Amino acid sequence: MTQSEVYKHPHYYALGYRWNTDVECDFIESCLKQYGPPGASKLLDIGCGSGRHLLELAKRNYRMTGVDLSPEMIAYVAEEAKREQRSVTVSVDDLRRLTITGTFDAAFCFMDTFRFLLTNDEIKAHFQAVAKRLAPGGLYLLDFWVPRQWDQVGSEIHQWEQTADDTTVRVFYLQHPETIDPITQTFEDELVFEVQEDGRTQEIRGGRTRTRLILPQEFAVLVEHSGVFELLGTHGEFDLATPFTHDSLSWRMISVLRKR
Secondary structure, three states: OOOOHHHHOHHHHHHHOOOOHHHHHHHHHHHHHHHOOOOOOEEEEEOOOOOHHHHHHHHOOOEEEEEEOOHHHHHHHHHHHHHOOOOOEEEEOOOOOOOOOOOEEEEEEOOOHHHHOOOHHHHHHHHHHHHHOEEEEEEEEEEEEOOOOHHHOOOOEEEEEEEEOOEEEEEEEEEEEEEEEOOOOEEEEEEEEEEEEOOEEEEEEOOOEEEEOOOHHHHHHHHHHHOOEEEEEEEOOOOOOOEOOOOOOOOEEEEEEEEO
């Protein structure tokens, strides 16, 4: 796994990805109320990025810990927490070999970060590492991209933009179909930022990163064979009332796991 160049620009990343934060945090709270251990309050954000979930949940009085591979992201979150006078704990860590200590009521890994685990062995080891850090009955919430059609595997492009004051960040998520390896179910994708600021435009190309294609039935088997989680449900939106179906599929599948 390589660090995308865009992760070295946490301010632009935070602006580009600020959409839907309230809805996603509402979903986390709904899962805790319906499935989580009583009084759940201590949460772990795996791949916290610029901290949009972590900081919002801290505002809602959860005790937040976040880890990310990017030192720039971690420094940004720490500074934002200080500015907002929020008490959070953040550190550099790798989801493939978590070193964070402590016990948490729930963990979550959003924005497709889970697909950086490229092999079944890495996924199984990750599940076991997360479970060790969860209290009895603790939850693990995660999401990842699922193709709408077979002929789009490795070929989708998504784009959106966000503006604050005089800065606009246009985000492009690109997949490179020529890099597909059907044996390992991996391919290269890339984030590109187009930033308009102070009358100037700059492009920040993230660089290609190899990621894993995981299909829903395959994921259910991986969870079962991990021996540490049960799969409570899958959703096409951040809404417990919307089960995952072909019609509900947006661009990712959101899963709710509970420690056995």
